[in-house]
Amino acid sequence: MRAHLCGIKTAWTEAVSPEAAAAEIARAVGVGMAQLVVFFSPDYDPETLLRALEAQVPGTAIAGCTTSGTICPEGGIDRGLVAIAFPRSGFRIVSTLLDAIDNLDVERTASAVRALRRTLDPEYDRAGDPARRPERCFALSLIDGLANAEETVVSAIAWALDGIPLVGGSAGDDLTFRDAVVLHGGRIHRRAAVLMLVETDYPVQIFKSDNFEPTRTKFVVTASDGERRIVHELNAEPAAREYAMAVGLDPERLSPMSFAAYPLAVKVGGEYFCRSIRHLNPDGSLSFFCAIDEGVVLTLAEPRDIVATTRAELSRLDDLIGGIDLIIGFECVLRRLDAEGRQVRQSIADLYRRYSVVGFETYGEQYRAMHLNQTFTGIAIGKLPQ
Structure with a gap:
């Protein structure tokens, strides 16, 4: 367990x-x-865990999700639980559940988010003029990573947040792709998302960090099922074969480790964002963690030094907020696999220990209005009140 200066307590177990x-x-x-x-x-078992937590911490609101690995100051935990306990002093938190996200009603979602803002701040104006400073607020999202709905959910939430910055992660299930859940309101939910709005007396800063750069190798998506996030053809060739030939691998031996080492990216607004491959399908198509439509141009990316880029970002945040007390972080599971493949996972764990990072390994990361892959996003919380 670690007690932080801001009053948050973090704990972890491998029981x-x-x-x-x-x-x-x-x-x-x-x-x-x-x-x-x-x-x-x-x-x-999520139901058993939830009931046990409710019995052990009565009167405390509980939210959460399944993962593909957790992060705590002791490093990564492949099996176990990490908890973040917010105090009643210095933090004001409200939350809501967004259900049926695979058939999302955007207007209803936006209304729910605005209602949540008014719960946090009754003086919030419907015209979008916040009564409180946005830099003292942030939003956390936990989204079922198997519902294939993050883009729509994040876009609707960000539209209604009126300047409050959003970060979060997609719930996973250890790369089995069978069942991911979120917890909220004393119940287990699937095809759902949890949104928490947090106002705090402490300085906060959201961030994203990645470690790739684009190459000159391009792929045009020529056949895809956007709703199911499946790409059948790249450059008018079977997707897996075309990708494997470009990176010099056997198409039949493609694995999550391959996809972590050779990511794909899409250019949006002059900046590249990863669109990671989830798995190889028996018919030679590729399933992605993000929506991919026909006509999209994908760029093969090559990794940079993951330790150096992560260290630089955490150091920047430390200077920016006058000393990091803790970071709530959301890291793509493929970054973990890439770090393992390059034998630098321990170096990353050392950085996370130094800056008190707690969080989980995701099936996708949220940052403002974007759903991302192969990225590390989060919220840094400072040591002293503003």
Whole structure:
């Protein structure tokens, strides 16, 4: 357990049973906290875990999701649970659930987000003139990463936030792609998203960090199923074969490690963003973590030094907010695989320990109005009140 200067407590456990995990977290964070956010392995039965947490920390709101790995000051935990407990002093938190996100009603979602803003701040004006300074607020999103809906969800949320910055992650399930869940309001939810709005007395700064740069190798998506995020053809050739030939790999041996080492990116507004491959399908098509439509130009990217780029971003944030107290971070599971393949995972863990990073490994990351892949996003919280 770690108690931070801002009053947040973070705790983690690798206990095998959900009851034991909940008991360990409760002993670490205590009672009387305003909000508990948990990121946990799909090895736990989510219903059992939720009921155990409710029994151990009565009166505390609980939100969370399944992951493909968790992050804590001790480094990455492949199996287990990480918890972030917000105090009642210095933080004001409201939350809502967005359901049926695979058939999202954008107007209804925007109305729900604006209503949430008014709950946080009753003086909030419908015209979008916030009564409180946006830089003291941030939004956290936890989205079912198997609903294939992040782009629509993030766009609708960001539209209604009126300047409050958004970061978050897509719930995963250890790369099995079978079942991811989110927790909210005492229930387990699928095909849903949790949105939390946080106002704080402490300095905060959202960020994103990646470690790739574009090459001259291009692919045009010539056949795809955008709704299912499947690309059938690149450059009018079977997608897996065309991709594998470009990176010098056997099409039948493509794996998540391959996709982590050779990412694809799309150019938006003059900046490149990753559009990572999820897995190879038996018919030679490729499934992606993001929506990919026909006509999109994908650029093969090559990784830069992941340790150096991460260190530089965390150092920049530390200077910007006058000292980092902790970071709530959302890191693509493919970044973890890439770090493992390059044998630098321990160096990344050392950085996360130094800057008190807590969070989870995702099926996608949210940053403002964008849904991203192979990126590290998050919110840095400062040590001293503003």
